[in-house]
Amino acid sequence: MSSEVNLWRASSREHFAAPPLATSREVDLAVIGGGFTGLAAALEARRHGASVCVLEAQTVGHGGSGRNVGLVNAGLWLPPEAVIARMGPTGGKRLIDTLAEAPQRVFDLIAREGIDCEATRNGTLHLAHAPAGLRDLQERYRQGRAHGAPLRLLDAAETARRTGSRAFHGALFDPRAGTIQPLSYARGLARAAVRAGAEVHEQSPVTGLQRAAGQWQVTSRGQSLRARHVLVATNAYHLGFHDPFAPQIVGVHYCQYATDPLPEPLRRSILAGGEGCWDTALVMSSFRLDQAGRLVIGGIGNGDGPAGRVHAAWAARKLARLFPDLAGLPFRHGWSGRIAMTGDHIPKIVAFGPQAYACFGYSGRGIGPGTVFGTQAARALLLDRPDLLPVDPLRQHREGFAGLRAAYYEAGASAVHAIAAQGSVGARAGLPQAGASSRA
Numbered sequence: 001m002s003s004e005v006n007l008w009r010a011s012s013r014e015h016f017a018a019p020p021l022a023t024s025r026e027v028d029l030a031v032i033g034g035g036f037t038g039l040a041a042a043l044e045a046r047r048h049g050a051s052v053c054v055l056e057a058q059t060v061g062h063g064g065s066g067r068n069v070g071l072v073n074a075g076l077w078l079p080p081e082a083v084i085a086r087m088g089p090t091g092g093k094r095l096i097d098t099l100a101e102a103p104q105r106v107f108d109l110i111a112r113e114g115i116d117c118e119a120t121r122n123g124t125l126h127l128a129h130a131p132a133g134l135r136d137l138q139e140r141y142r143q144g145r146a147h148g149a150p151l152r153l154l155d156a157a158e159t160a161r162r163t164g165s166r167a168f169h170g171a172l173f174d175p176r177a178g179t180i181q182p183l184s185y186a187r188g189l190a191r192a193a194v195r196a197g198a199e200v201h202e203q204s205p206v207t208g209l210q211r212a213a214g215q216w217q218v219t220s221r222g223q224s225l226r227a228r229h230v231l232v233a234t235n236a237y238h239l240g241f242h243d244p245f246a247p248q249i250v251g252v253h254y255c256q257y258a259t260d261p262l263p264e265p266l267r268r269s270i271l272a273g274g275e276g277c278w279d280t281a282l283v284m285s286s287f288r289l290d291q292a293g294r295l296v297i298g299g300i301g302n303g304d305g306p307a308g309r310v311h312a313a314w315a316a317r318k319l320a321r322l323f324p325d326l327a328g329l330p331f332r333h334g335w336s337g338r339i340a341m342t343g344d345h346i347p348k349i350v351a352f353g354p355q356a357y358a359c360f361g362y363s364g365r366g367i368g369p370g371t372v373f374g375t376q377a378a379r380a381l382l383l384d385r386p387d388l389l390p391v392d393p394l395r396q397h398r399e400g401f402a403g404l405r406a407a408y409y410e411a412g413a414s415a416v417h418a419i420a421a422q423g424s425v426g427a428r429a430g431l432p433q434a435g436a437s438s439r440a
């Protein structure tokens, strides 16, 4: 087994390191959190000529940005009519239209900044796991087309030809989407931001945030960063301070397992077109290849938690069920991450004070949305143009019973995976052990 359990850490061709904050200073924009949201904001701030400093508690990409599946989707997990039902026709349409362009913005940014992140724009396949799933996809197709999305509904035979698996009843193909190596994207954003003149400090947890003399004062490592504007971009990985604001979300874990590169003949039959996939099941799962041809399979559940072995056994069983030729292939990498869900699955921007925003709650869709929300939040703050935000800013956001709801998701995923893994080929040698992965 690789010494690095998170595949993205083991395979990243982008490298980034930055020193901790060591002196007090003043900047236009202070950004708390070094993921897609914070780094996209820093890059945008420099394009406006503003001085900007990103403080990251651990290393760039430590949170969801360095652990996700890497599906660069257009839009939210919710279909358009559900977005409009929750946000109203004007706000809903604004968010749908903005996120429809999100993959284009991500891939343009990658090209513009020369980010080496395995960017592959070959679309995604939303796979029908059952006849009911196909009906769901037919409805998503109808709604998506009505909102101008260039979707295609594929039958079971075409889906089998593209995926190399006979397990699905059909698929919804979205050509706007694609895949990336997510940690490389985060590191590339950090590198680009520094090249543009931003300051980034790792191992610099923010422990205090307050208003003093008409400015924000950010405390980290005993130093003080004074700033006119502040962006909290800590999402599901927030730690260290609660006042004046901490994002409220429901943390849902998602675990992933990766094989060694598949042998060449199998690479020609499994996802030969390079699409990224996820399915319609309530306890969702995903799979994709990376550029070296490793199969990465994932599902809801905490691989580092008490049910870690159940999730790992499920993944082995799932691999064999989807691709019988791969049965018994060991996993070399296994890791987990925490997704920031909101009750209505709509991402939030909270204006928690003067010249201050927090962006969070992308509910499993944060590559495009995080990039767009971070970019637009920086623009809105620096130009004093809240109308540029993709959603109306809220004064506050609360999630009731967040801990209980997170436990419910984990218990549900564990039960479903335990049933699915019965008769499992089992956790075999080379399978990462629960507790060995980088902690979520």
Ligand SMILES: Cc1cc2nc3c(=O)[nH]c(=O)nc-3n(C[C@H](O)[C@H](O)[C@H](O)COP(=O)(O)OP(=O)(O)OC[C@H]3O[C@@H](n4cnc5c(N)ncnc54)[C@H](O)[C@@H]3O)c2cc1C
Residues within 6 Å of the ligand: 032, 033, 034, 035, 036, 037, 038, 055, 056, 057, 058, 059, 060, 061, 062, 063, 064, 065, 066, 067, 068, 069, 070, 071, 072, 073, 204, 205, 206, 207, 233, 234, 235, 236, 237, 238, 239, 240, 241, 253, 254, 255, 336, 337, 338, 339, 340, 359, 360, 362, 363, 364, 365, 366, 367, 368, 369, 370
């Ligand atoms: C397993 C998994 C799979 C996913 N799959 C997909 C996918 O395929 N496609 C997709 O679009 N989205 C996906 N997502 C969602 C996506 O990864 C996230 O929405 C996105 O990464 C959020 O980016 P962010 O910058 O807002 O937050 P994060 O990347 O979580 O960054 C927050 C950062 O803040 C830092 N921080 C916290 N507190 C402090 C503090 N006090 N001081 C300084 N720094 C602090 C953390 O260390 C962390 O690095 C997935 C998420 C997970 C976990």
